[in-house]
Amino acid sequence: MKDSLLWDLSDIATNETFPQLIADTKKRIDKIVTWRKHLSPQMEKKQFVKMLNEIEDLKSVIACIYDYPALKELTDRTDIKAREMKATALDIVIAAEESVRFIDHWLQGKDVVGPEKLNDEQAEVLFSIVPEHKHLLWRSRELALHTLSDVEERIILQKDLQLSEPLLDLRRIIESEQQYKIKLDGEKKTKVIRTQAELSKLTTDANPKNRESAYRVLFKEYEKNLDKYFIIYQAIAKDWSSVANLRGYNEPISMRNRANDLPDELIDLLYSVCSENLGIFHNFFELKANLLKIPKLRRFDLYAPLKDSDKTKYSFAEALDLVIDTFEGFDKDFADKAKRVVAEGHIDSHPSPKKAPGAFCATIHPKITPYVFLNFTGKTRDVFTLAHELGHAVHSLYSSVNPYSGQNPTLPLAETASTFAELLLFDRMMQLVDTETQQKLLMERLADSYATIMRQINFSMFEKEAFALFAKGTNPEDVSSRYYQNLLAHFGDSVDVDQIFSYEWAYIPHFVNSPFYVYAYAFGELLALSLFAMYKDSGEVAVNKLKKILTFGRTAYPIEMLQELDISLQDRDFWMHGFSVINNWQKNVQNIFSHERI
Known part of the structure; x- marks a missing residue:
């Protein structure tokens, strides 16, 4: 190959x-x-x-x-x-x-x-x-x-195209005109950075001064334009709330929940379970501070690289073999579906000058094998991305037994196979590598789980509060203050949060592009973790249950499809199983490092 x-x-x-x-x-x-x-x-x-x-x-x-x-x-x-x-x-x-x-x-x-x-x-x-x-x-x-009526629906469609979309375009224009002047540690001249992509690399720089500078210059630009970002967010939020009210929803988030085929009470349960388990990640942040040899983690250090970060390099062929072998160990049919994507020439694997960044899986319709878009550079993270996107493709192939309208699952279930595929690969790699690499993998996995679950849930909880503020009447300073207070409660005593992060809300595109979208990331990750815990406990029985879930697509409500398999999404204990997996990772990494000098 x-x-x-x-x-x-x-x-x-x-x-x-x-x-x-x-x-x-x-x-x-x-x-x-x-x-x-x-x-x-x-x-x-x-x-x-x-x-x-x-x-x-x-x-x-x-x-x-x-x-x-x-x-x-x-x-x-x-x-x-x-x-x-x-x-x-x-x-x-x-x-x-x-x-x-x-x-x-x-x-x-x-x-x-x-x-x-x-x-x-x-x-x-x-x-x-x-x-x-x-x-x-x-x-x-x-x-x-x-x-609403046909005429009213037409008006809303035209309003979205002629008002909401231009507002989003305006936000992108404001953002694209921002330039970031930064003086890096040890350099005499101030450097001008023109893109967020370039600046964001510095937020994971090994030098703590550079990390802090990167965050400060980033959010300083949002502070300068805060009134503009506020007006756009307020307009989008009020518009969303008005339409939700016209459609007869209980509250603004209910319109998103209904689109996801989930009841409001289930999302409230998700918030509650996540809040209950914040302590797992507080412990993780304290451990990371020890590893960085600092008294306490600052928000500037959240994504700081650890010493001797994983520098393993894989060829694409090696990565693909590892992923396919991992899938084979789980289930032959699961692996065969991934092989089909490769065999039919539906992968674009490597970066090129004219190619867009990122990675995704595109499901076209049930009669076409999905396409996988990658920017593979050989890092360990790229191998996990390959597993993730092939997981999406496998999911689509299982659900291709349905008609076009029923093939794609709702957003919260769309990450089931992809995240499960990552967990399979993680479990396999933990068995193959030495203790030092296990440490790195565990720390990276915990960091990813924090970003996918807790960070997104905190965003989502803030959205509800922001919408309430907009309904009563508010200003940019109050929104920023509320966001900052949420961050302080979120991190507790485990992380010091600088005031500059109060402007982070203006930086999050999902708040305006897709209100209340982000909780689905946490839902999907926790669902996959809970199913993975079930798989580790019961083996083949869980394999068959997972494959059955993947065939449903959107032909049943999530609660009903899992009930068929004796799984209750409304059972708090089910979600706690997902956190038990994360808690075990936390304990494992704590045990490994407790035997070393930190």
């Missing part, structure tokens, strides 16, 4: 086939519109099935039309042709959504001009014809309680 892989997008489309794909899709859209005159509670079964299949086919083709240029552009950001195709794709996406909305509203039981209204009894008859769609069809009717 070559050590560097370039993906082949021809399973989605090619530059040559793209124009015809657009033309064919326009015909599909016109065909969907004609179904309006056939809508009736007394529709023939064959007609109803044919209509749903044509809608699903349209959605699958739309995914190809949008994803092909988007993926092309990510591997070459100078590709003008890809940008042109993406603009064309966006127009088609909007047209497709418009064509389906009328039918969606009728299926939801809403009053629409023309056809007879579909009541619950009639809906049950039609929906029972298509068991693979039944959950989502009934979910759509339940969401009708929070759906």
